[in-house]
Amino acid sequence: MADTDLTGATIAITGGTGSFGKTMARHLLDRRVAAVHIFSRDEAKQDEMRKMMGDDRLKFFLGDVRDADSVSEAFVNADFVFHAAALKQVPSCEFFPQQAVKTNVVGSHNVIEAAERAGVKSVVCLSTDKAVYPVNAMGMSKALMEKTAQAFARNKPKSKTVVSITRYGNVMYSRGSVIPLFLQQIDSGEPVTITAAQMTRFLMSLAESVTLVEHAFTHAEPGDLFVRKAPATTVGDLAAAVAKVAGVPEHPKRVIGMRHGEKMHETLLSSEELAKAEDEGDYYRVPLDARSLAYEQYVEEGDQNRTAHGDYTSANTHRLDIDGAVELLEALPEIQSRAALRT
Numbered sequence: 001m002a003d004t005d006l007t008g009a010t011i012a013i014t015g016g017t018g019s020f021g022k023t024m025a026r027h028l029l030d031r032r033v034a035a036v037h038i039f040s041r042d043e044a045k046q047d048e049m050r051k052m053m054g055d056d057r058l059k060f061f062l063g064d065v066r067d068a069d070s071v072s073e074a075f076v077n078a079d080f081v082f083h084a085a086a087l088k089q090v091p092s093c094e095f096f097p098q099q100a101v102k103t104n105v106v107g108s109h110n111v112i113e114a115a116e117r118a119g120v121k122s123v124v125c126l127s128t129d130k131a132v133y134p135v136n137a138m139g140m141s142k143a144l145m146e147k148t149a150q151a152f153a154r155n156k157p158k159s160k161t162v163v164s165i166t167r168y169g170n171v172m173y174s175r176g177s178v179i180p181l182f183l184q185q186i187d188s189g190e191p192v193t194i195t196a197a198q199m200t201r202f203l204m205s206l207a208e209s210v211t212l213v214e215h216a217f218t219h220a221e222p223g224d225l226f227v228r229k230a231p232a233t234t235v236g237d238l239a240a241a242v243a244k245v246a247g248v249p250e251h252p253k254r255v256i257g258m259r260h261g262e263k264m265h266e267t268l269l270s271s272e273e274l275a276k277a278e279d280e281g282d283y284y285r286v287p288l289d290a291r292s293l294a295y296e297q298y299v300e301e302g303d304q305n306r307t308a309h310g311d312y313t314s315a316n317t318h319r320l321d322i323d324g325a326v327e328l329l330e331a332l333p334e335i336q337s338r339a340a341l342r343t
């Protein structure tokens with residue numbers, strides 16, 4: 001396990017101007033860190049963040065994870081790295097899978113290698129439930145990112161850099177996601193569009209994604225994968241809950257059918273991973289399968305301790321009803337400021 005004391009530490013966040021990056025940066029600046037390096041592609045977003053946060057411990061680095069030199073510059077003096085840069089929209093990765101490979105796979109490899117060269121103590125790579133039994137290019141490329149991180153841990157057991165992975169489900173109210181879309185439809189008097197009422201998704205707040213990454217970073221052994229236990233709702237109940245918090249419970253709904261590359265239910269842990277997982281209260285930790293590059297261990301020796309488990313999915317986790325979803329929604333800062341505007 002890496003030494004994870006944040007006092008006086010320098011932390012680099014790739015994809016640092018995104019929703020996760022901003023929340024994590026704010027969280028870190030509240031601690032006694034020396035510096036937070038924000039690495040990202042968009043100079044306008046960096047400028048906006050600089051003005052919004054107004055803290056000179058924030059340092060901005062322009063670059064792209066595809067460009068290893070630019071990553072290395074951002075990691076000079078870094079003790080820890082949170083790797084959030086990714087192409088994460090399902091449709092764009094579906095249309096341009098080679099771009100998903102360049103950013104999510106090659107880019108992640110660049111991040112891990114640059115971190116090791118810079119003497120970083122711990123790197124946490126952010127993944128998604130869509131990487132388990134992936135059906136779309138986004139999930140497939142994230143699955144390969146996970147394999148890249150695990151291969152580093154397996155192939156370099158003596159490295160001083162601990163690389164771990166977190167996987168999470170849908171982050172409520174994230175940019176381009178369904179909750180802000182439903183609210184915008186309600187505000188403009190259009191029916192909310194439901195793909196399939198029985199479709200389920202894990203729900204997590206941005207604040208919980210930050211605590212998951214922090215848990216990973218303080219507890220990780222090389223190659224570990226962490227998930228946070230999370231409740232789920234059906235999309236039909238989520239739409240009803242959003243209409244309720246917007247004060248229009250009877251707002252009309254229209255069923256549009258499942259979208260390209262989409263699953264009915266998501267999986268956070270496969271049955272094989274669940275069989276190996278350690279229960280850490282709010283989290284599961286899946287240790288690395290550290291069998292080495294000695295291929296016969298893969299091919300000729302099975303795992304005698306494997307017992308049968310089901311997958312951990314959004315269909316069999318704790319299911320929120322409409323009121324349960326309302327409660328989660330009402331805890332979101334965006335919903336609270338909306339409610340404040342109405343009163």
Ligand SMILES: O=c1ccn([C@@H]2O[C@H](COP(=O)(O)OP(=O)(O)O[C@H]3O[C@H](CO)[C@H](O)[C@H](O)[C@H]3O)[C@@H](O)[C@H]2O)c(=O)[nH]1
Binds near residue numbers: 178199
């Ligand atoms: O008009 C819509 C749009 C979506 N949905 C449903 O709402 C759920 C959530 O949809 P999102 O578009 O919010 O999220 P996805 O599960 O499709 O995931 C996508 O959005 C996430 C953001 O929460 C992440 O960015 C993720 O990587 C990206 O693939 C899905 O079951 C979807 O079918 C609807 O019912 N109606």
